[in-house]
Structures are given as C-alpha cells and as structure tokens.
Amino acid sequence: MNTPSRAEVEPRRSAELVRPSLRRAGPVAVYDTVTEGMTGRQFLRTRRxxxxxxxxFIFAVACGFLANWQFDRGQQASADNSIVATNFAATPLPIEQALPTLGSYDPSQSWQRVSIAGEYRSDDELVARNRSNGGENGFEVLTPLQLANGSVFLVDRGWVAPSANDPLAPGSIPPAPTGTVEVAVQLRPSEAPQGSATAAGNQITSITLSRVQQEIGGDLAGAFYTGAYGVLTAQSPAAGAGLAPIQTTMPVEDIGTHYSYAIQWMFFGLLGFVALGLGMRSEFRRLNSDDPEERERAADRLRKRAKKPFTDEELEDEEIDGFLPLTRWGIAGGTARAISSPISAPAPSSAPAAVQSPEVFVLEAPPEPRPER
Incomplete structure (x- = not known):
C-alpha cells in the first residue's frame, strides 16, 4: 500500500476536495451494446x-380516442338533460297522442308526462325487487292499468320498504283504487333483462315489459304497451298512503365528470411525449458525456443547481442530521452543510471542519491514521 505524500494529506486535513472529478456524479461502468459508441443523436435511429x-404516438392516439369518447358522452348527457328539462314539467299529453302504437317510445320522450284513464288490474300486480329509494333497498309496485279500448299500460305506483319480518318480501302495500281512475305518469323505457327470467311469486328483477306481459299472461296478447311504462305522479281518486313516490325532483346527469375525463386523457397523451423527451435527453447526455460542449453544459447545470437556495426540507434535514447529501452538487457520496461566512482552516489535529469552496461548502472527515513506515 502506497503511503500518501504530505502534499496529498494537507489538503485533506483542510477539508478540500483533492480530486475535481468528485465534484460531479456520472454514470460508472454503464454499457449498452446497442448504443455504446454512438454520439450526437444517432441513438434515435436504433430499433429500440x-x-x-x-x-x-400510439399511446397518444389511444388517449385521443378516449378523450373524444368522453367528450361525446358529455355532449349526450347535456342533450339528455335538455330533454328531461323540457319534458319533466310539461303539460300531460293523452296516451293516444304520446304513444300512438303499443310499441311506441322514443328517447326524446324520457320523463314525458302522459295522462291516462282506465281501471287497475290489481290481481295482476307485480313488484320489482332491489330498488333503491333514499339509500335503502326495497320494492317498486307495478300495477297494470286497462284502458277503455282494452289495451293495458303498466303503472309504477311507488316504492315500498321491505317487510319487518322478511327483508326479501315487500311491506304492506296499499291497494290500488277501484273503478275508473285518471292518472298522470311520466314515461320510462322498458329495461334490459337481468337476473332470472322466471318471477319468484309476483317479484321480478327488471321492468322488462315483454317479460311482464308474459308473467301477466291471460288476454294481454297484442294489447300490452311494450315500448314504455309510466311512473305515477298523480291520480284521481287518490290511493291510500304507504307508497313513496319514485321521482320527485328532475333527474340531472353529471356533465362535468365526462369533460374532466376528456381533459385528463388529453393530458395523458401529452405526458407520453414528455416522458419520451426526458428519456431522449437523458440518453443524449449519457452518450455524449465526453463531448467538451456537453461537459460544459453539465458543469453549467451543476453550478446553477448549487447556487439555488436551500429548500425548507434541506434546512430541516441539516438541522436534524447535521449534514446534507452531496448529491445536491452532483457528488456521489459524502455529506455537506451550508455556512453563512468563510471560516479559516482548522489545525490538522482537529475534528472535521467546513471551509468555503468557490461554489459550495463541503464537510469531509480527516483521513484515518496510517501506520508510518
């Protein structure tokens, strides 16, 4: 082992950085069989x-499609809200005018008010289970209404809570009025089928009108409205209390969420190019680390970084730990602390000390004692 000379030991005792190469950290033994030896931006022509x-580019295109999809959904939600706002409080139309055929229904008729006169067929009453009202699951009571011309229209009379004795069964359901009644309803489309096609007793899982027609059976072939059913808003004479109304306020679809997602997808698409650019910059700096111009740029970046004021986090770490990592100045390993003014170098036998360098203040321990030969 070679004994360090006095000229090497003295700077160490005064806390100086003997080797300038320690002032910045660079890649050590980094080899890439594809790009090694390339200079400039030649690496961009590799397959990788x-x-x-x-x-x-593919990621950006995919994000663009998703952003456009969310934008279209936002526009559709806005159009739906406009339709509902027009229909929700409009004057009721006679059912013959609103639904000229048994299968009639158009999305523009969502929540349209319709007036009907007829008699309830209470014996054919059904309940739709797993229906929420105010955060509680229950049942919706569905009672067919037979018109004077013999056709039958399904009316959703309201919501009822589960029975106290059996949560799988509805509670007490007030009977529908007898005789001729006049009702005002709001149109809703037939629902998509879900669950079992067979009703358990008089319970169904979805208000799928074709299934309801099959469940009721009897003389309804060719006489049942299968395009839409109605949510009851008023009737005369009134029924007994016990059913909660289905919809008391105008439903509004959330538009902002769709537009927010559209903006996020566009941001993600741009973020892919930002990541690509950062990767290109990092690779360029690595491959051109020996180029004089790039080394000068790296040194300039290091000088700018070293001149930045200490952050609150760094000051807190220095106060707690008594030192800062030298990575702030591009030095791999070692610690440092900031001082407000230059101080003189300590005596050789003293503890570690800090001195002012042209750019940073570095704290370095004295070398371990070596046996003299």
Whole structure:
C-alpha cells in the first residue's frame, strides 16, 4: 500500500476536495451494446428508439380516442338533460297522442308526462325487487292499468320498504283504487333483462315489459304497451298512503365528470411525449458525456443547481442530521452543510471542519491514521 505524500494529506486535513472529478456524479461502468459508441443523436435511429417513439404516438392516439369518447358522452348527457328539462314539467299529453302504437317510445320522450284513464288490474300486480329509494333497498309496485279500448299500460305506483319480518318480501302495500281512475305518469323505457327470467311469486328483477306481459299472461296478447311504462305522479281518486313516490325532483346527469375525463386523457397523451423527451435527453447526455460542449453544459447545470437556495426540507434535514447529501452538487457520496461566512482552516489535529469552496461548502472527515513506515 502506497503511503500518501504530505502534499496529498494537507489538503485533506483542510477539508478540500483533492480530486475535481468528485465534484460531479456520472454514470460508472454503464454499457449498452446497442448504443455504446454512438454520439450526437444517432441513438434515435436504433430499433429500440423507433419502438419507443412509435409507442408514444400510439399511446397518444389511444388517449385521443378516449378523450373524444368522453367528450361525446358529455355532449349526450347535456342533450339528455335538455330533454328531461323540457319534458319533466310539461303539460300531460293523452296516451293516444304520446304513444300512438303499443310499441311506441322514443328517447326524446324520457320523463314525458302522459295522462291516462282506465281501471287497475290489481290481481295482476307485480313488484320489482332491489330498488333503491333514499339509500335503502326495497320494492317498486307495478300495477297494470286497462284502458277503455282494452289495451293495458303498466303503472309504477311507488316504492315500498321491505317487510319487518322478511327483508326479501315487500311491506304492506296499499291497494290500488277501484273503478275508473285518471292518472298522470311520466314515461320510462322498458329495461334490459337481468337476473332470472322466471318471477319468484309476483317479484321480478327488471321492468322488462315483454317479460311482464308474459308473467301477466291471460288476454294481454297484442294489447300490452311494450315500448314504455309510466311512473305515477298523480291520480284521481287518490290511493291510500304507504307508497313513496319514485321521482320527485328532475333527474340531472353529471356533465362535468365526462369533460374532466376528456381533459385528463388529453393530458395523458401529452405526458407520453414528455416522458419520451426526458428519456431522449437523458440518453443524449449519457452518450455524449465526453463531448467538451456537453461537459460544459453539465458543469453549467451543476453550478446553477448549487447556487439555488436551500429548500425548507434541506434546512430541516441539516438541522436534524447535521449534514446534507452531496448529491445536491452532483457528488456521489459524502455529506455537506451550508455556512453563512468563510471560516479559516482548522489545525490538522482537529475534528472535521467546513471551509468555503468557490461554489459550495463541503464537510469531509480527516483521513484515518496510517501506520508510518
């Protein structure tokens, strides 16, 4: 082992950085069989970088499609809200005018008010289970209403809570009025089928009108409205209390969420190019680390970083730990602390000390004692 000379030991005792190469950290023994030896931006012509660039463009296109999809959903929600706002409080139309055929229904008729006169067929009453009202699951009571011309229209009379004795069964349901009644309803489309096609007793899982027609059976072939059913808003004469109304306020679809997602997808698409650019910059700096111009740029970046004021986090770490990592100045390993003014170098036998360098203040321990030969 070679004994360090006095000229090497003295600077160490005064806390100086003997080797300038320690002032910045660089990649050590980093080899890439594809790009090693390349200079400038030649690495961009490799297959790997072609793939990365293509991936960034494909990702951006996918994000663009998703952003456009969310934007379209936002526009559709806005159009739906406009339709509901027009229909919700409009004057009721006679059912013959609103639904000229048994299968009639158009999305523009969502929540349209309709007036009907007829008699309830209470014996054919059904209940739809797993229906929420105010955060509680219960049942919706569905009673067919037979018109004077013999056709039958399904009326959703309201919501009832589960029975106290059996949560799988509805509670007490007030009977529908007898005789001729006049009702005002709001149109809703037939629901998509879900669950079992067979009703358990008089319970169904979805208000799918074709299934309801099959469940009721009897003389309804060719006489049942299968395009839409109605949510009751008023009737005369009134029924007994016990059913909660289905919809008391105008439903509004959330538009902002769709537009927010559209903006997020566009941001993600741009973020892919940002990541690609950062990767290109990092690779360029690595491959051109020996280029004089790039080394000068790296030194300039290091000088700017060293001149930045200490952050609150760094000051807090220095106060707690008594030192800062030298990575702030591009030095791999070691610690440092900031001082407000230059101080003189301590005597050789003293503890570690800090001195002012042209750019940073570095704290370095004295070398371990070596046996003299």
């Amino acid at each position: 970088w072609f793939a990365l660039i293509a991936s960034a």
